[in-house]
Structures are given as C-alpha cells and as structure tokens.
Amino acid sequence: MQEWWKKATVYQIYPRSFNDSNGDGVGDLQGIIEKLDYLKGLGIDLIWLSPIYDSPNDDNGYDIRDYYSINPEFGTMEDFDQLLDEVHKRGMKLMMDLVVNHTSDEHQWFKDHEDYYIWREKPNNWQSIFGGSAWEYNQEKGKYYLHLFSKKQPDLNWENPELRQRIYDMMHWWLQKGVDGFRMDVINFISKHPGLPDGPNGDGSTYFMNGPRIHEFLREMNDEVLSHYNCVTVGEMPGTTPEDAQIYTNPYNREVNMIFTFEHMDLDHGPEEKWDYKPLNLTDLKENLEKWQHALYDIGWNSLYWNNHDQPRVVSRFGNDTNYRYESATMLATCLHFLQGTPYIYQGEEIGMTNVKFPTINEYKDIETLNMFEEKKKKGTSESDLLDQVHYVSRDNARTPIQWTAKKQASFTTGTPWIKLNPNFTHINVESDLNNKQSIYSYYKHLISLRKEVDLITTGKFRLIHREHSNLFAYKREEEGRTLTVYCNFSDQTIVVNDDPKGDVLIQNYEDLVSNELIKLRPYESIVYKH
Numbered sequence: 438m439q440e441w442w443k444k445a446t447v448y449q450i451y452p453r454s455f456n457d458s459n460g461d462g463v464g465d466l467q468g469i470i471e472k473l474d475y476l477k478g479l480g481i482d483l484i485w486l487s488p489i490y491d492s493p494n495d496d497n498g499y500d501i502r503d504y505y506s507i508n509p510e511f512g513t514m515e516d517f518d519q520l521l522d523e524v525h526k527r528g529m530k531l532m533m534d535l536v537v538n539h540t541s542d543e544h545q546w547f548k549d550h551e552d553y554y555i556w557r558e559k560p561n562n563w564q565s566i567f568g569g570s571a572w573e574y575n576q577e578k579g580k581y582y583l584h585l586f587s588k589k590q591p592d593l594n595w596e597n598p599e600l601r602q603r604i605y606d607m608m609h610w611w612l613q614k615g616v617d618g619f620r621m622d623v624i625n626f627i628s629k630h631p632g633l634p635d636g637p638n639g640d641g642s643t644y645f646m647n648g649p650r651i652h653e654f655l656r657e658m659n660d661e662v663l664s665h666y667n668c669v670t671v672g673e674m675p676g677t678t679p680e681d682a683q684i685y686t687n688p689y690n691r692e693v694n695m696i697f698t699f700e701h702m703d704l705d706h707g708p709e710e711k712w713d714y715k716p717l718n719l720t721d722l723k724e725n726l727e728k729w730q731h732a733l734y735d736i737g738w739n740s741l742y743w744n745n746h747d748q749p750r751v752v753s754r755f756g757n758d759t760n761y762r763y764e765s766a767t768m769l770a771t772c773l774h775f776l777q778g779t780p781y782i783y784q785g786e787e788i789g790m791t792n793v794k795f796p797t798i799n800e801y802k803d804i805e806t807l808n809m810f811e812e813k814k815k816k817g818t819s820e821s822d823l824l825d826q827v828h829y830v831s832r833d834n835a836r837t838p839i840q841w842t843a844k845k846q847a848s849f850t851t852g853t854p855w856i857k858l859n860p861n862f863t864h865i866n867v868e869s870d871l872n873n874k875q876s877i878y879s880y881y882k883h884l885i886s887l888r889k890e891v892d893l894i895t896t897g898k899f900r901l902i903h904r905e906h907s908n909l910f911a912y913k914r915e916e917e918g919r920t921l922t923v924y925c926n927f928s929d930q931t932i933v934v935n936d937d938p939k940g941d942v943l944i945q946n947y948e949d950l951v952s953n954e955l956i957k958l959r960p961y962e963s964i965v966y967k968h
Contacts, residue, residue: 686737739778
C-alpha cells in the first residue's frame, strides 16, 4: 500500500468545539463543512475527527451507544456523507476515531450480550483512570463489570471472537463508506492479562496495557479489515516504550502505521500524577524525542504532536503565552515539524490558542477534572490550590471553542456555547491571523508546505546537538551530504551558540537575523538552516 501518510499533515477536529452551524451552542458536521476551505488553505492533507457517533456524552463521545449512528447534536448520516464527499472533493482525507476498548453502558450489546464485556463476582483492586474503583456493581446481574474509564464505559471482552468479528464488521462498514483510516482510542488496552491480578496500590496498568494477546488482535484486525484498504492507522497507546513501538509500527508486522506515545507529554507531571505538575526540564524532552527518533528510524514511523483534546495548550505549557506568544508558538511548531514522522495539529494550535483560567470549577465540563476536584476537596485540598491545578492541566484547556473572529461568541455560535469561550478571543482569533502577514497561522502554512517540498524532512536521520544546553533544543536532519540544522530557543533569554551559520535560512520566526558570524537566538527564536 502507498505510504501517503508519511508526507501528510493531520488536523484534529474536536467537533463539539469547532464550528456551530445551527446556533445550539454545539459544533456540528455542517459547521465543519463550512470551514473545509480554511483547512485546505492551511495545507492540511488528513482530518482526524474525534468521535461523532451516537453517545450519551458521559465522556464527550468516547462512550459510544451506537457505532452506526451519528450523534444528533452533530447532525445526520446524510450530513456525514456530505462532509466526506466535500473533504474528498478538496483532495483531503478523513480519519475516524475508533473506540473499541469500551462502549457506553447504553449500547445494545451491554443489554443483550453479557459475554461481550468483562464481569467478576468479586472485583480486583484496580483503580479507574478517571478516579475511584474500576469496577461497578450491576444490581440486575448481581456482579461487577470492569470500566477502566467512567462507570458508563464498560470494557469490551476481546477474548470473545464473536465480539471481535462484530467490531471488524463495523470497521468494514465505515471504510466501505469511504473513510480513509482510524485513530484507535487506547487500543493497547484491549488485551487484559488472564485472571486480572491485583495491581500495586490499585494500579492495574501492567495487566491491561500492551497485554499478552495485543499483537495477535492487531494482526487479526489488519488481516480481516485494514489490509483491504489504502487507509492510515494510528494507535493511541499510553505506557508504550520505543521497543514496543518498533513492533507495533514495523510494516512487516501488519499492525498499525504509527502510534501516539505519551512519554514526552508526561515530563512535566509530578511523581504521583499529572495534576501534581512541575516545570519542564528541556534536557529530558530532548533525550526523550531523540530516543523515539532513533528507535523508529528505518523500522516504523513516529506521530508528532504537542496538542490534542486531552492535553493543555502547548503555548501555555512549554512556551510563554503572554509576552512571547507568537514567538513561542512558532518555535514549538518548528521544533516538532522538522522531526521525522507525521505531524498532528490540534484545532486552534495554528493560531496559538492558550489555556483558559475559568474562575470557578462550575465552568468546567470535563469528567476527569470534576472527579479530581471533588476527590481532592474531600481530602482537604483548598479550592484555590485545586483551581491552580485545573488551570494548568485540565483537558478543558483544549476544549474551549475555536476563536474564529473577535465578534460575539467568537463567531463559533449564534447561541450559548456548550462550554464558555476563552475571553482572549477578542485578540486571538482566526480572522486576525488571516489578515496579518506575520501570524502563527501563516507560519504553520509555511511549515506544512516545506514538508511537501523538502524530502529531507521525511527521510533524513536525526542527530541531536548541544545536548547539555538547558534552554536550547538543536538538531540536524541528515542524508547523503544534505543537512537541515534546527535551532529552537525554549526560553525568554538570548542564547549565543558558537556554531558557524553557513547555509541558507529555510525558515525563521523573527523577521531578520541578528548576526551572520554566529548563531544568536532571541527569546523563543527558531531558525532552520539548509546546507
């Protein structure tokens, strides 16, 4: 199959927050259709759509009630068919979210097929990722079912071959409709360790991440479904090492094209959990990305991302979203897009959208955030300390609506948005970026076009330089005597590097060069030289 996805740039749409066409405050499929020319103009090749299936929305659509129906909030199947047609007309592709580790407890399967789920008379000690026990007692059946996420998201029993066949049938149905691939939600959780042993302090991850039959299941899925289509697959795989990824993404193993790893996203988490955050140590980030670049070179393939619907906004997280928002947003983009792999842009990233600081917990919607807040409040943590954690880490940072204009409700909706807008939409918005020559949007557009023009970005070998520098991320991409050298200043200090700046400047995020004699980087400056 043609590896078209290696030169592609992906754009993730979180439909609820993208664009509302009918004024009910919730983004929808017709709203996405209205903005396809905007995405085409940016240079996007592949759109990844977060779940749009029928769902009670306990976890914003990741709790699916019916895999064959569209959530009425987003529109109808006719709207979806039109969207797919309009995407393809513009030469772009569409990737669906495949959520098959669990369904909603309102799915018909949960009512009719007990053996499609995981039940126990007596629960083990596993804790849910969203807090509390991973087991829920079902009065009717007199036993407990497993839910690694919300209690309304019972885990599917992949040991059951009939269940697997039902999933493959559903995948065929969407691919025959014309979708171009799947992003697979926590796909490395589908194989649980037989016997479901207790985990240390309730952490069962050793027994449900990368389980004993995971490769068998993925190969079966590939043989039964994926190998019949020219489609792309990316597996979301928390707790996966580069060695694991070499197996998952090696084409000879027929599993997935690439995976989402989380190691680089966990580097600013404290020792206990993500809410216990700490400042990023840049040396750790460099070493982590270097490890992944080397591990998958000539074996598998990397997916590259800073943002998604589960992560806070990167310009607020690893950059400076006040004094140097343009500089740090474009520097972070440069750093990521010159690595080997397929880059993913999350909606709003291309205009430098920032974290939001709602003053009260009542304005947040995310189940994980609200559960954490209640649990820790009961244990005596002050509301102000908890809000600090929420402001920095909450998934809702990524879920505030796209800021299209400075007008009312940022032109996201004519009604009341399902979650409040970030108040900074009056100066951070798409319209203002499109009207400004030096904008984050135009910088992203330039980066995306370079990926199509410069083969070295796709094929070159990665080499980290200035390893020990605490504020500088610099690396080379090399192949057959050709070199790209990437310099990224991750600080608000000026950095002087004793490198000879020979070569042409391919892209930079300041308008001029300070010096031709040596590399001098202003706050959050990035420069790429081509030799």
